[in-house]
Amino acid sequence: MPSSLHMLPGAPWIAHHDGSLRVEQVPLQHLADTHGTPLYVYSRGAIEAAARAWSDAAGGRDVALRYAVKANSNLAVLSVLAELGWGFDIVSGGELARVLAAGGDPAKTVFSGVGKTDAEIAAALRAGVQCLNVESDSELRRIDRVAAQLGVCAPVSLRINPDVDARTHPYISTGLRSNKFGIPQALARRVYTECAQLHHLRVVGIACHIGSQITELGPYLDALDRVIDLVRDIEHHGVTLAHIDLGGGLGIRYADETPPRPADLLGALFARLDGAGLGQRPLLLEPGRSVVGNAGLLLTEVVTLKSTLERHFAVVDAAMNDLMRPALYEAWQDIVAVRPRDGAQARHYDVVGAVCESGDWLGRERLLDLREGDLLAVLSAGAYGMAMASNYNTRPRAAEVLVDGDRAHLIREREAVAALFAGEHIAPR
Numbered sequence: 001m002p003s004s005l006h007m008l009p010g011a012p013w014i015a016h017h018d019g020s021l022r023v024e025q026v027p028l029q030h031l032a033d034t035h036g037t038p039l040y041v042y043s044r045g046a047i048e049a050a051a052r053a054w055s056d057a058a059g060g061r062d063v064a065l066r067y068a069v070k071a072n073s074n075l076a077v078l079s080v081l082a083e084l085g086w087g088f089d090i091v092s093g094g095e096l097a098r099v100l101a102a103g104g105d106p107a108k109t110v111f112s113g114v115g116k117t118d119a120e121i122a123a124a125l126r127a128g129v130q131c132l133n134v135e136s137d138s139e140l141r142r143i144d145r146v147a148a149q150l151g152v153c154a155p156v157s158l159r160i161n162p163d164v165d166a167r168t169h170p171y172i173s174t175g176l177r178s179n180k181f182g183i184p185q186a187l188a189r190r191v192y193t194e195c196a197q198l199h200h201l202r203v204v205g206i207a208c209h210i211g212s213q214i215t216e217l218g219p220y221l222d223a224l225d226r227v228i229d230l231v232r233d234i235e236h237h238g239v240t241l242a243h244i245d246l247g248g249g250l251g252i253r254y255a256d257e258t259p260p261r262p263a264d265l266l267g268a269l270f271a272r273l274d275g276a277g278l279g280q281r282p283l284l285l286e287p288g289r290s291v292v293g294n295a296g297l298l299l300t301e302v303v304t305l306k307s308t309l310e311r312h313f314a315v316v317d318a319a320m321n322d323l324m325r326p327a328l329y330e331a332w333q334d335i336v337a338v339r340p341r342d343g344a345q346a347r348h349y350d351v352v353g354a355v356c357e358s359g360d361w362l363g364r365e366r367l368l369d370l371r372e373g374d375l376l377a378v379l380s381a382g383a384y385g386m387a388m389a390s391n392y393n394t395r396p397r398a399a400e401v402l403v404d405g406d407r408a409h410l411i412r413e414r415e416a417v418a419a420l421f422a423g424e425h426i427a428p429r
């Protein structure tokens, strides 16, 4: 193969160089030799570029960026974003602990989620989070009670459910009235009024989050219109909302999607907000996937090639426990050879893992020319990849590496098998 630099679409940080794939300046073959597979590989430059696309899009407006930790919660990733001045959106006490351990600022952290426990609420209040995004009237009273016990006043923002269709996969749609999320729009004013009677609460805003992998502006604008109506109604009744939080959800390109860029989204949102006279109101956003999704890949080795009467299978050493999106949402992620062959033996392979489930596949019908031992890269794996990994089939979770120029940092060690049952006990007879 001639010496060439061939960039993959949408991911300029990953390119073929002399016939072999590199992340920034580090060859993937070298990473596999050093750290083994399966291995998650992230590009620091790509994370920073995606984060800058958001901060540049803010263009001097009062926009507070709160990275949604659940997309990829590795401490190194959180620390890169904390250094860029980002805050965080968390959905559990565990994520709060991660933010603090990574040097994140609790005063720039918002706490979302439908089932916050007393202990989680107390930890968040003690840490001094920016606000709790409240999802029901009963949670509101719970927060008031916990705050009273601690002798503090809890900053709260109500997450409303605007009943709009994000037009994404049903499992990642969260803004329909049939979903479990948020306070129904019709009840929002009543719940805001209730806040006035609870003395350990301070209302700081209004929030919504309508879903994930959103590839159109329409659903965002529909949600914003409902939020604007509510802000007017609620403020008319004497409650002031210091900020408006429109959540996360912006999609990325996995195949041929053409999601709006952060600048397109913010431009459209500010046009509406300005039109409604709310353009000066601080705006919070909680992007996750769009910050890290295309900044990571999953590196895996072909263990076995196997053909049945019906199909060709490439069994690889990564599986649904490492990357669940294909099994869970039938998600499509590109799969490329680290060192592509000449194509003479190319076949349509189902790329599958070794887990005992027929749903355990990473890609179907992929035209690849493979031999056992070849390395494959599953692209666009930076978000909801490692974060959703499990130990199903007693498979240790993968290691993670962050590439920075010509250096590669191990940011999570490969799990040891013994650690998987270290906390288990055989019961006496």
Ligand SMILES: *Cc1c(COP(=O)(O)O)cnc(C)c1O
Pocket (backbone or CB within 6 Å): 068, 070, 071, 089, 091, 112, 113, 209, 211, 212, 213, 247, 248, 249, 250, 286, 287, 288, 289, 290, 383
């Ligand atoms: C998941 C989630 C996000 C982030 O969504 P992305 O699609 O990753 O941008 C933001 N806010 C809340 C409340 C969430 O649950």
